[in-house]
Each structure stands twice: as C-alpha cells, then as structure tokens.
Amino acid sequence: MAETPVELRHLRFRRGFFGYRRRAVDGELERVADTFEEVWRERADLADQVDALESDLKRHRELEEVLRRTLVSAERSVDAMRESARREADRIVHDAEARARQIVGEAHSERLRLHQDFLRLRESEQEFRARFHSVVSSTSRIVEAYEAELGEPEPANDAG
DSSP states (O other), X not given: OOOOHHHHXXXXXXXXXXXXXXXXXXXXXXXXXXXXXXXXXXXXXXXXXXXXXXXXXXXXXXXXXXXXXXXXXXXXXXXHHHHHHHHHHHHHHHHHHHHHHHHHHXXXXXXHHHHHHXXXXXXXXXHXXXXXXXXXXXXXXXXXXXXXXXXXXXXXOOOO
C-alpha cells in the first residue's frame, strides 16, 4: 500500500551502534517526501480533472442523446407534416375537380334549359303569328261580309 507524504515525514529510522548521518538521511527523506508530495498533488489534480472530464463527457453524451432524439422527433414531425400537407393538397384538388364538374354540369343543364326555353318561345311566336293571321283574316272577312250586307260598294283596287 502506498504511503502518503505525511507518513514519510513521520518515518523514523533506528539508530545503530555507529548510527547514521542524520542530516543526510533526514535531507534525503525530506527531498523524497517533497517529490512524493508533488506527485501526490499532481495525481489528485489529475484525478479531479479526470472526474471533471468524465462528468463533462457524460453531460455531452446525454446532450448528444437529447439532440439525437430531438432530431429524430423533428424528422418524424416534418414527415408527418409533409404527408398531412400532401393529403390536404390531394383533398383540395379532388374537391376542386368535383366542384368544376358540378359547375360544368350546371352550365350544361342551364344551356339545355335556355335552348328549350328558346324553342318554346319560337313555337309560341309561330303559334301567335298563325293565330294573329287567322284573327286578321277572320276579321277582314267579317268586315267584308258586313259591308256586303250594308250594300256599300267595296273599295276598288287600283291594280292593273
């Protein structure tokens, strides 16, 4: 198990009969402890950075997933809107064609009705002319007969 810099600072060596050079050993232990402390801090800083980067990575992956789902949802929505617009356009065209057929049919029916009215009017005019001619002829004969009864001479025709 790794020892911490604090543990190294409190480490003490036994002294033997001849002992050891205390200053040299203590100086070396101090240098090792300083180096080890610096490495320990760097390791802790790097662990913090790794944690921060892993947290950022997790957040970015979550954001990526949200964006992916949003994009898929938007694509589906656009496809649905496009399909709905196509169906609506088809319905409008179908309705317009049906209305056009209805208008053409009504115009054709109106044309036939007007033509029949025209033929009836022409027939009525011919009948009226025939009756009028008959009435005029009849009236003329009655007048001639009346004048003949009265004994008045008929007007002379200057025909030649």
